Amino acid sequence: MYKTKSTWEQFEDLVKRILEVNNFFIQVHSPRGDSGFDFLGLFGNDRWAIEVKYYRTARARPSLIKAAAARVANNGLLGGTQRGMLVVSSVLPAELRLVLEEKFSITFVDRTDLRNYASVSPDLAEELDALLEADPDYVRELSVRHEAPWFKGRLINEREAPPSDTKGSELCNRLKETKRGKQAWSDYEKLCIDVLKYLFPNDLQGWHPQKRTDDGVSRYDFVCRVRPMTEFWSFLVEHLNSRYIIFEFKNYVGKIKQGQVLTTEKYLLERGLRKVAIILTRAGADKNAFKMMQGAMREHGKLMIVVDDEILCRMLHMKERGEDPTDCLFELTDDFLLSLPR
Missing domain, CATH: 3.40.1350.10 (Trna Endonuclease; Chain: A, domain 1)
Incomplete structure (x- = not known):
């Protein structure tokens, strides 16, 4: 084709x-x-x-x-x-x-x-x-x-040019070195926070942690207030009516399944202007999890975007090169919505 x-x-x-x-x-x-x-x-x-x-x-x-x-x-x-x-x-x-x-x-x-x-x-x-x-x-x-x-x-x-940014590569290397699984959950969580604050220093505010227990592990997810500075964030605020966004960190060895997606969906609240979640996970989502995300969007207008290690490193290198990492999120969202079944 x-x-x-x-x-x-x-x-x-x-x-x-x-x-x-x-x-x-x-x-x-x-x-x-x-x-x-x-x-x-x-x-x-x-x-x-x-x-x-x-x-x-x-x-x-x-x-x-x-x-x-x-x-x-x-x-x-x-x-x-x-x-x-x-x-x-x-x-x-x-x-x-x-x-x-x-x-x-x-x-x-x-x-x-x-x-x-x-x-x-x-x-x-x-x-x-x-x-x-x-x-x-x-x-x-x-x-x-x-x-x-x-x-x-x-x-x-x-004149001597200022040195090029290398922080994106450093964070990507840290991600590759971080072990998968429960034992490294805290390390992964701290790394994800560093990554997000590097990628979106002016787009998100608040960084309010919410403690929860998942699979017997106490951890924090974060709720941020969106500043509509780019096309992607403006789309979330103006078209999805989501002034706030949830970030979830799932340091699983394999792909996340529909149970993890269902847990995330429960934290999305229409009246709380919180209808979007970005799930950072090591290996992406399986087929059934993806179908559940499609259903949540189709039936309730709740958008969940999965960002695996490969995509996260791509965004880090984009930021390093002076490209906008939110453009990558826009493409992920665009592809998801274009493929949404009836």
Whole structure:
């Protein structure tokens, strides 16, 4: 079956074509990801390290932008480039851009810049507007094309870039080293708290512990108040009417079963504006547990998302690279709701 490209892949491809119509020669760079950058750009006599970041939220999140910028600068130097560019799908306020350019000595291109550069090709501009779901009034405000900022970029080796974030990798390694089962339940719980506070430092507040006994083990789960700062958290508040969210930590050796899901569901309260739970567990959920989660959503509007070790490490590496880990939660939720049976 044919599978369409994900939104971030479409955005990355579109950025490549927009740069090419603005006289860049673009090559896909290898390596990419943690130790590299997306594109090697040639413009005049300069080699550019170019990284592209797609965010579902239009408002720039400075902590993520800074993490991505540090990697562009450091990996660009290692890759032998003279200049660096970070292209983001969000909007960078002018004052934030000035601070970032001074700190990282690279060029920043946001959705406003990108729309102006795409205006040389009506087809590219229309494709970008559709992909980013641009408001018509916003498009009309961009009728005058600005001078491209890459002509004014500093050499990335003019100043030493701040070190790249490595905390995500450290937490992922701690997760892999934590044993599964009752004896390590407390260690797993403490690790999960560290992980969540690293991933979502500004999205959740409160962190209210609730003591309970499960399978003879006393442990704590946490209830947090949601701040709707991104598309995912806004979706929970506005469409699921869940101002609060429960985090459950289940350090089981194997997959969780329907009994564990039923226990979690009892803690979700419609009148308490608490209709969403994220279950962190080592190996995911079995088929019957998944069916029970589907039934809870279909019949009572209660959403439960299971995050196993693999997904958790993926989110930690996303945060490290300056990507938004809530985008991963959005995709998990989107896939779950799209597959919901009648």
